[in-house]
Amino acid sequence: SMLPAWWKEAVFYQIYPRSFQDSNGDGIGDLPGIIDRLDYLQELGITAVWLSPIYDSPNDDMGYDIRNYQKIMAEFGTMADFDRLRDGLHARGMKLIMDLVVNHTSDEHPWFQKALADPSGPFGQYYFLRPGQPDTPPNNWTSFFSGSAWRWFPEQQLWGLHLFSPKQMDLNWSYPPVRDAVCHMVNWWLDRGVDGFRLDVINYIAKNPGLPAGDPLIGQLMGFTGVEEYFYGRHLHEYLRELQERSFTPHHAFSVGETPGIGMQMSKLLTGDYRHELDMVFDFDVLETPGHVRWDDYRYDLNYLRDYLADYQDHYGSHYWQALFIENHDNPRMISKANPDPQYRIAIAKLLAVIELTLRGTPFIFQGQELGRVNAQFHNIRDFQDVESINKYHELLAAGQTEQAALAVLLAGSRDHARTPMPWDTTPHGGFTTGTPWLAGDDDYRQYNAYSEMANPRSVWSTYRHLIKLRQANPVLVYGATDTVDRRRNAWSYIRRDDDHQPIQVLINLSARQKRMTIPAGGSLLYRNYPAHDGRFKAYEARVYRLPE
Ligand code: ISL
Ligand code: CA
Known part of the structure; x- marks a missing residue:
């Protein structure tokens, strides 16, 4: 509704912790590094931070494969560091939201280990484990990271469902103890003082009962088979209401869902202020011009961005609130997609800032967006770290593509473009690390970095700061x-x-x-x-x- 709320007035900033600031020279960003940069965020005008996952993880999918929800990833620091980060944000009047990844866990999570060890025991139904033959998966669903969505466990003679990597096993939300365990964990974090969550692929949690086969025609169109059996599953609204009632409402917690494929009408059903499910969702239709997928090397048409956003401004209505975003850690940089000609880089960066910061809705700025970051100069498959990119490359080679053609696909669509080190200054690796970064960047930091841009009143950074302040001083913009x-x-x-x-x-x-x-x-x-x-x-x-x- 039009009732005021902190999250409607907020300017969010997404941190991808692995690539934000390394404090100890191991090449991996960490929590003490983020703490050192809180003044930077405050200077920019940020009022809320979304942290990509910081939990204990074997990092098959860079933290989106969680081994322990209540432990901090060792490379990132300790729970004491987390508490300092939370306090540092709150002391500056900033909110903190965490990434909630509960569609799946790591295969190394104790729940899954126990399920495998005793499939008919108390954890056996936490996941989708199915008996069968090693050559015939239970259905035709495919994984977003290539191949079948089913992994064969030879020792147990069981198949296990994974919509993402084979190390990310899907949780069975139809089993009430799973929902109990999730609510318990969420309440634990809320009691620890976090202000809300970004819910990872939350619209995928409700698989239709019986796991029906996907329509091959839809599979062909989308590139993934089975999606229509879980992207808006029969019990989705029920599960979200339960989470809202048992966890978010009692803690006054904020929620924004990551909801691929949902579109405006389903977004309304997930976020209406009368429905008690989520506060906002990310609608990914904004990211590609219709008819294109992320891997296509094409020019994103800004007329489409206008049409998409104007449609929301005109038709979303007063019982819903839009999450405004153009970048995140899963997508190439928008400037590169709109027009990679370097002579337009700064103008486009500022144009995007104007759009995101003057529309109705809540802006989410992805780290580096405020500096006008563009796609990285990768040259070789060895330059990539992302499981999705690496699998895609091998899938293309197996389909007969040349190495050069496969590399071109990665250069167009790889998620690693968004994950290169944050450039802070002109020292080696942009001041991100004194060691060797986990994912190599390029030389772009020499010209485009926080230190240089903060000192330049005509920089992209200064535009972001100016427009954020303008928005905060003018409620009509909110x-x-x-x-x-x-x-x-x-x-x-x-x-x-x-x-x-x-x-x-x-x-x-x-x-x-x-x-x-x-x-x-x-x-x-x-x-x-x-x-x-x-x-x-x-x-x-x-x-x-x-x-x-
Ligand atoms: O659905 C997709 C393709 O149509 C994917 O793009 C999917 O939406 C996206 O990868 C989901 O992203 C989130 O969950 C993943 C993780 O790898 C991403 O980093 C995260 O943002 C699995 O947890
Ligand atoms: Ca580190």
Whole structure:
């Protein structure tokens, strides 16, 4: 609803801890490193932090394969470090949300170990373990990380379901003790003072009873078979309400769901303020121009970004609240997708900042986005660390592609583009580590890094800071209505308005070609991404004006 809430006014910042700041030279970012950078976040204007997983994990999927939910990953630090981080954030008035990965656990989690050791015992039903023959998996579902979604355990003569890597075993949410265990764990973290969660692939938790075969036609279209049997499963709403009632509501905790494939209508069903399920969801339709998948080497059309966002501004309605994002740790950098020509890099970076920080909804900024990061220069399969990329590469080779062609696919879509070390300054490895980074970056940090950009009033960083402050000083940018006033090809202009404040108008040229735009009469300029000039809008030019009452 239009009722105020801290999470509606927040500006979130996603930290991928492994790549944020290393404090001890082992090449891996850690919690003390994050603590050292809290002033940086505060300076930028951030009011809430989402931490990608920091739990004990064998790191088959970089922490999204959890071995112990109540222990900190040794490379990242200790529970005492965590408490200091929480206190450091709260002392600065910032909220902390954690990543909640409960669609699956690591195969090294004690629950799974116990399930394997005694399949008919108390943990046997925690997962999807099925008897069978080693050459015939229980159904045709495929994994998001290549191959069948079923792993054969020869010793037990059992199949186990994994939608992601074979070391990420899916939990069986239809078994009540699983839901008890999850609520218990969530309450433990909430009692420890965290303010909420980002819920990993939370729309996948409810597999349709009986695990029906996927439609091969849908599988062909999507590239994955079986998705329609669990991406919006029969009992999904029930499970979310239970989590809300037993954990989130009693703790006044915030929740944002990661919900691939959901779209606007199902987003409403998951987040309506009258439904008591989630507060917000990430709708991934924003990430690719229709007809494309992440691995395609193509130009993302910013006219699509406009259409997608304008649709939400117009039709999401007052009982729902949008999570605004354009990047995260699972996707290449948006600037590179929109136009990789370096002459437009800064203008596009600032244009994206204008869009994300002046629309209705809650912005989530991914680390490095505020510096205008672009895709990394990888040269060799050995430069990649991500299990998804490495599997994809081998899948392509097995299908007969050349090494060069397979590498090109990775360069277009690899998640590692988002996971290179955060560039802090001009020292080696951008000051991320004094050692060797776990994932090599390139030389980009020499020009684009936090230290240099903070000192430059015309940098991308300074744009983010300015626009964040502008949003925080102008409630109309948070709660106001959005009226689209220009939607010609390559143009976008909208006015944010409410009853109590002067309206604010945004004008954007979505293309590299000059564009004639109509400047509002009597408007006072609040921001522009080019130095002052008369005439048509330059490539990717964006401006913000305050309008007379
Ligand atoms: O569904 C997909 C493809 O259509 C995937 O992109 C999927 O949405 C995505 O990989 C889910 O991401 C989350 O869960 C994964 C983890 O690897 C990601 O890092 C995480 O963000 C498994 O936990
Ligand atoms: Ca470290």
